Amino acid sequence: PGLLAFAAKLPGQILPMEITAGQGYMVHRHGFLCATLGVQFSIGFQQRLGAGVFGGTGFRLQKLTGQGQSWVALNGEVVVYDLQPGNTLRVHPSQVGMFQESVQFNVVTVPGIQNMFFGGSGLFLAALTGPGRVWLQSMSMQHLAHAIQEYLPKASG
Template sequence: METKIDGGILPVLRVWLQPGERLVAETGELSWKSPHITLHTTMSGAGNSGILGAVSRALAGGGLFMTEYVAEGAPGLLAFAAKMPGHIHEHTLDGHRSYLVHRHGFIAGTDGVKLELGFQRRLGAGLFGGDGFRLQRVSGYGTFWTELGGEVVMHDLAPGEQIDVHPGHVGMFEESVQFDITMLPGIRNKLFGGDGFFLARLTGPGRIWLQTLTLPNLAGALAPFLASAKA
């Protein structure tokens, strides 16, 4: 298998499969492929089997179904284009390190990659984190790819080091990073600050990937122009 990520802020991931090699992706991610690539929609992809595994994956922000791609009889090409301005990243799993990815971040993975609901360590994160904390847990062996919005800032947190982040800007992080929800101080900040009531508090050790663009912010920036176009 060979891979290449082309482009800048609107990238595309291209994957060349050898005969018999396979890749599993979220449904609706495919942009183009060669004729020797066959596809099969299944509920049992990404390390899950049966309805319970599919439901767990769906609760994390994915779908009930995954699409499995296989090169039949000859090498073949697959391509996955970004759905919003941002960057595509490639990650390697060694069976020991797992990642938590925001609900729309996972694109595809090789055999051995498992995608499931990322359970919250603390109840507060699940109750007040909003869509930013509907997380996908990626584990197992192999390679997987993520799409994060806007520019991506990677930061390595030392043991005990903390950073407070708007939940939507948390792109992904190593599972060794602890996270919780903290409330903004001051009534005026809460009511008039425009930043919501809560921030995500990430505590090291581990690497975090922060994204500068979120889908709600992009939609909010476009909304006035869409409204005027309808008028």
């Protein structure tokens, strides 16, 4: 009998997710807000991509398993896809908000594409293969920082 409030770091949506035995979720690195006692939280995926990607820290996903209620923050607009078995969705890794554990996930390099933002190491895409539900987000911390950079005060001298 009280009120507990949580807020996301960026504009977007906070989604309540029912975690059940056998149906966990993989969530973007800043997505987990809170959960009831029966939900376990761990690192579900980690891969270094290149010095310029995600600030040199690589790409990480959080894993939510167990049984209970969890709340997840997704940034910007949220688009949901229900992937059929064998269907693959390829998106920029920062657009991956969350997906069911049944979805296979890989980070792949698009061969032949060189990009200065990626240190000349190529363009990386997240490949999500069904079956299962995928939630994409339209904004990431990195994209927001890049978008507002020109409006921030510049150091003088």
